[in-house]
Amino acid sequence: MSRSAEIIAVGTELLLGEIINTDGAYIASRLAEIGINAYYQTTVGDNPARLKEALEIAARRADIIITTGGLGPTFDDLTKETIASVFGKKLVRDQASLEHIRVFFEKRGREMTPNNIKQADLPEGAVIFKNLWGTAPACAFEAGNNIVVMLPGPPDECFPLTEKYVIPYLMRYSDGVLTSRYVRVYDVGESAVEDRLHDLMIESQNPTIAPYAKGGSVLVRITAKAEDRETGLRMCEPIVKQILAIYGRKSYEELEGGLPSLVFSLLKEQGKTFSTAESCTGGLVAKLMTDLPGVSDVFMGGVCTYSNQAKADILGIDPALIENNGAVSEPVARAMAENARRIYHTDIAVGITGIAGPGGGTEEKPVGLVYIACADESGTEVRKCTFGGTLKRTRDRIRTDAANAALDMVRKHLMN
Amino acid sequence: MSRSAEIIAVGTELLLGEIINTDGAYIASRLAEIGINAYYQTTVGDNPARLKEALEIAARRADIIITTGGLGPTFDDLTKETIASVFGKKLVRDQASLEHIRVFFEKRGREMTPNNIKQADLPEGAVIFKNLWGTAPACAFEAGNNIVVMLPGPPDECFPLTEKYVIPYLMRYSDGVLTSRYVRVYDVGESAVEDRLHDLMIESQNPTIAPYAKGGSVLVRITAKAEDRETGLRMCEPIVKQILAIYGRKSYEELEGGLPSLVFSLLKEQGKTFSTAESCTGGLVAKLMTDLPGVSDVFMGGVCTYSNQAKADILGIDPALIENNGAVSEPVARAMAENARRIYHTDIAVGITGIAGPGGGTEEKPVGLVYIACADESGTEVRKCTFGGTLKRTRDRIRTDAANAALDMVRKHLMN
Numbered sequence: 001m002s003r004s005a006e007i008i009a010v011g012t013e014l015l016l017g018e019i020i021n022t023d024g025a026y027i028a029s030r031l032a033e034i035g036i037n038a039y040y041q042t043t044v045g046d047n048p049a050r051l052k053e054a055l056e057i058a059a060r061r062a063d064i065i066i067t068t069g070g071l072g073p074t075f076d077d078l079t080k081e082t083i084a085s086v087f088g089k090k091l092v093r094d095q096a097s098l099e100h101i102r103v104f105f106e107k108r109g110r111e112m113t114p115n116n117i118k119q120a121d122l123p124e125g126a127v128i129f130k131n132l133w134g135t136a137p138a139c140a141f142e143a144g145n146n147i148v149v150m151l152p153g154p155p156d157e158c159f160p161l162t163e164k165y166v167i168p169y170l171m172r173y174s175d176g177v178l179t180s181r182y183v184r185v186y187d188v189g190e191s192a193v194e195d196r197l198h199d200l201m202i203e204s205q206n207p208t209i210a211p212y213a214k215g216g217s218v219l220v221r222i223t224a225k226a227e228d229r230e231t232g233l234r235m236c237e238p239i240v241k242q243i244l245a246i247y248g249r250k251s252y253e254e255l256e257g258g259l260p261s262l263v264f265s266l267l268k269e270q271g272k273t274f275s276t277a278e279s280c281t282g283g284l285v286a287k288l289m290t291d292l293p294g295v296s297d298v299f300m301g302g303v304c305t306y307s308n309q310a311k312a313d314i315l316g317i318d319p320a321l322i323e324n325n326g327a328v329s330e331p332v333a334r335a336m337a338e339n340a341r342r343i344y345h346t347d348i349a350v351g352i353t354g355i356a357g358p359g360g361g362t363e364e365k366p367v368g369l370v371y372i373a374c375a376d377e378s379g380t381e382v383r384k385c386t387f388g389g390t391l392k393r394t395r396d397r398i399r400t401d402a403a404n405a406a407l408d409m410v411r412k413h414l415m416n
Numbered sequence: 417m418s419r420s421a422e423i424i425a426v427g428t429e430l431l432l433g434e435i436i437n438t439d440g441a442y443i444a445s446r447l448a449e450i451g452i453n454a455y456y457q458t459t460v461g462d463n464p465a466r467l468k469e470a471l472e473i474a475a476r477r478a479d480i481i482i483t484t485g486g487l488g489p490t491f492d493d494l495t496k497e498t499i500a501s502v503f504g505k506k507l508v509r510d511q512a513s514l515e516h517i518r519v520f521f522e523k524r525g526r527e528m529t530p531n532n533i534k535q536a537d538l539p540e541g542a543v544i545f546k547n548l549w550g551t552a553p554a555c556a557f558e559a560g561n562n563i564v565v566m567l568p569g570p571p572d573e574c575f576p577l578t579e580k581y582v583i584p585y586l587m588r589y590s591d592g593v594l595t596s597r598y599v600r601v602y603d604v605g606e607s608a609v610e611d612r613l614h615d616l617m618i619e620s621q622n623p624t625i626a627p628y629a630k631g632g633s634v635l636v637r638i639t640a641k642a643e644d645r646e647t648g649l650r651m652c653e654p655i656v657k658q659i660l661a662i663y664g665r666k667s668y669e670e671l672e673g674g675l676p677s678l679v680f681s682l683l684k685e686q687g688k689t690f691s692t693a694e695s696c697t698g699g700l701v702a703k704l705m706t707d708l709p710g711v712s713d714v715f716m717g718g719v720c721t722y723s724n725q726a727k728a729d730i731l732g733i734d735p736a737l738i739e740n741n742g743a744v745s746e747p748v749a750r751a752m753a754e755n756a757r758r759i760y761h762t763d764i765a766v767g768i769t770g771i772a773g774p775g776g777g778t779e780e781k782p783v784g785l786v787y788i789a790c791a792d793e794s795g796t797e798v799r800k801c802t803f804g805g806t807l808k809r810t811r812d813r814i815r816t817d818a819a820n821a822a823l824d825m826v827r828k829h830l831m832n
Contacts, residue, residue, distance in 0.1 A: 012626070013628060014441070014444070014457070015444055015448075015453075015454055015455065015456075015457065016444060016445060016448045017440070017441040017442060017443070017444030017445025017446070017447075017448060018441075018445065018637070019441065019630075020436060020437070020438050020440075020441040021436070021437055021440065021441070021457075022436050024433070024436075024437065024459070025430070025433040025434075025435065025436040025437070026433060027433070028430070028431055028432060028433030029432060029433025029434065030433070031433075032431075032432045032433060037431075038431055039431065039460070039461060039463070039466055040431075040458065040459065040460055040466070040470070041430070041431065041458070041459035042456065042457070042458050042459075043440070043456065043457035043458075044455070044456060045455060047455070050455055050456070053477075054456070057473065061469075072606065072628070072629065073606060073607035073610070104807070105605075107805060108605075108805065110605050110608065111608065113607045113608060113611050115607050115610070115611075116607050132807065132808045133807050133808045133809070134807060154629065156809065156810050156812070156813040159810070160808065160810065189521075189524075189526050190488065190489060191489040191529045191531050191532050192526065192527065192529060194489070194531070195529050195531075210428070212429060212488070213488065213570065214435075221434070275726075276720075278699075280706075281706075282702050282703055282705065282706025282707075282715075282717075283694075283699030283700070283701075283702030283703040283706065283718060283720065284699070284703050284706075285699075286698050286699030286702075286703075286720040287698055287699040287700050287702075287703045289698065290696075290697075290698025290699065290700075290720070290722065290815075291698075291811075291812070291815075293772075293773070293774055293775060293811055294775060295722075296722050296723065299722055300722055300723045300725070300726050301698075301719065301720040301721045301722040301723060301726040301730075302699060302719070302720045303717065303718075303719045303720070303730070304692075304699065304702040304706070304717040304718045304719070304720070305717045306706065306711075306712050306715055306716055306717040307712065307716045307717060307760075309716070309760075309761060310691075310716050310717040310759075310760055313759060313760075313761075314717075314719070314730065314759055314760070343726075343729060343730055344723075344725075344726055344729075344730070345725060345729075356709075357709065358709055359709060359710060389523060389524065391520070391548065391549050391550060392548045392549045392576065393549070393572065394572050394575070394576070395707075395709055396572070396707070397572040399706075399707075
C-alpha cells in the first residue's frame, strides 16, 4: 500500500498572509501523480513549540512528512533544530554544502556571515539534496516509521528541488501512479454537470470522475491509478470521450498548462501565428501566452492600448470610430483585432475592450462588459460578454475571465 | 487579550495541488491587521472523518475557527454537515438565502437542482452573511468557547465576504490593530541585512522588525500594535526612517500593492505618463500596471514585440540594428524604450529584451541575460542584468525579476 504524506509549511510570513503557500500546492500535485496521498497540510510560524506540536501530530497521522521553509539564514529560522530534536537527530555540518555556500558568496563579492554557515548543518544520516537554485540544501532522513523531507521555502528553489530529487527519492514508497485528464465544460453549471454525470461518477471507480467550478466554467477531472502514466492516460480515454460526446462543442479536453497551452499546440500543429490587441486586459493574454517556453514560434506579440490615442496611433484605428461608438464597443473590438492581425502579420488575432472596474461603469456600459473580437482569414467574430451578471465581480476576476474567453474564441476558431 | 484563530481550508482539489490556497493568505493578512493571531492553518480534503479530526484539534488550540470551501452544491461538499455535527448544531433552511439562489438561476435561465437548494441550509442560530458574489452564503456562530466562521472557497467570493462581513464581525474579539510598513532593500543579502539590523531588532519590541528575502531583494517588515491604524503607522515612522538612512538609495519604503503601486503614485503625483516595450517579459509589466484600478490616467499602454518583424514594424526599430547586435542587446533595449516613449507619447518608457529560457541560451548570451532600458526627457539608461548568476533560475522567476527590475528603474528615475 502507498504511504500517506503530510506537508508542513513553516513561516510566520505565511501566517501573516504575506506569502501565498504555492509550495504546498506544487508538492501536493507531484505527490498525487506518484500515488502518495497527502491527506493534510499544516502551516505554522517560526515558533519551535508550535512546530513541535505540528510535527508530533503529523508523525502520528502520516508516514511521510515534508516541511517547507524555515531553512533560511536568519535567526528566526529554527525549523531544522526543531525537526532534529523531535526526531532525535543531531545536526552535523556538511562540508560539500558549506563549500557551495562559500562559492555563492565569493562569486557575488558578498561576505559570508556566521548564520549563512548554519545553513550547512543537517540531521545526521540524512540524504542531502544539493540546491543549485539557492544556498540552503534540502535533505531527507528516516526516523522510526516516518520519512522526513526538508525543503527550503522560496518556490523557485522548492519546486526544482522537489522535481529533481524529492520525487525520485519518494518513488520507492509509491505503488502506482495517478494520472489525470481534464474535460472543460462551458456554459453549464457545476451542479447541472454533476446531475448529468452522476451515474457515471458512481459507476466508475478507476478512473474516478470529479467535476468542479473553475475559472467561470466547469472542469471535470478523470483520474486513473495505474502502474505508469501511459497506462493511466489510456484508462481515462473512454470516459473522456464519453463526456466530450455528451457536451459536444461546449466541451474540450484541457491539456496540462490549460487553455494557453492548448492554443499554443493548435497554432503549432496548424503552422499559424497569433497576436493580440488588449485594452481592459492590459497585456494579460500576451503574458499568459509568453509564460510558455518556445511560444515565439507562433506568438508574434501584442499591443496594450490603454489610451484612445494609442488605439489610433499604434493600431491605426479611426478616431471617429472611437468617438462615435465609445472605446468599449463592438466596432472598436473588431478594429482592434483586425489591426493587430495586420500590424503583426499574423493568421489570427484578438481584440479586447471592456470595463474591468471597479470604477468606470455606467448603467449602459456596466463594470464587467467586455467586447472580444477574433479575426482570421475567414473574417471577424465579436462576442459581447457581461461578466458577473447579477453577481459582483472583482477587477482581477473580470480580467481573467475576459482573457480566458478570448483564448477560448481562438481555440474554437482553430478547432473549426 | 486578543483571541487566536485557526484557518481550515477544505477541499480535495487543494490536497491534490490543483488549486493554490490564496484564501488562507488573504484571511490571515486581514486577521493580522486586526490583531488576531492565526497560529495555524490546516488543509484537509472533502472527507468528513479527517475534517472532524481537524476541527477538534482546532477547537482545542484556537478560539476562532475559520473554514473555507466545501460549501458548493456537489455531493462531495460535506463541510457544513460535518461542522454542524462537531459543534452540536442542527442545519436549518434560510429562506432569504434560498431566494437569492433561486433568483440567480432564474436570471441565468438555468434550472435550480436539489443540491443547489442545500446551499441555503445553515447551522441554527448562525449570523448569515449574504453572498453578493456567488450562491453559497457565509455565516458565523458561537459554540462553547469557540467562534466558527464558514466561508465559500472561490477567492472571488471568499475575499469580498471576508472584507465586508467577517472582519467587521470579528472586530469585537480584537484588542488592537497591527499595522505594518515595509522597507525594500536592494543589492544586499538577507543575512547581511539581519546582521546590520540585529541590535535594532532586539531592542525594538513594538514595533517589531523582521527582514526576509522576497523577489530578489530583502523586504524589512516593521509592525506596530496600537489602538488604530493611524497610531500604528506613526509608531513605525522612526524605525522606517532609521532603516532608510542606513541603506540610502539602495532602499525605499514599499507601499501596499508593491512596486507597481509606488510607480503609479509617483507618476500621478508628478503628472507623468508611462509606456512599455516588452520582449522576454511579454506584457508582464503592462499586466502588473493594469492590475491597478484607475491606472489609465498615467499608463498609456505597451507593446509586446516577440518577433523581430514586430520590433521593426510596430516600434520602428531599424532591422540592421537587430541584425548587427542581436535582438537581446543593449542598443535594441535602448531603441525599444525610446520608440515606446515616442509612439505612446509618454514621459517615460521602458524597453526589455532578454532570454527567459529554458531554451535559447548560449555561452555568450545565457538564460537570465536581460537588457532593460528606461527612457525619459533626460535621456536613456540601460542596465544589463544577469538573473540567477551562478544559480539556476526558472523562466517564471526570470520574467518576474526582470519586470520588477524595470519598474524599479522607473521608480529611481521618478525619485531623482
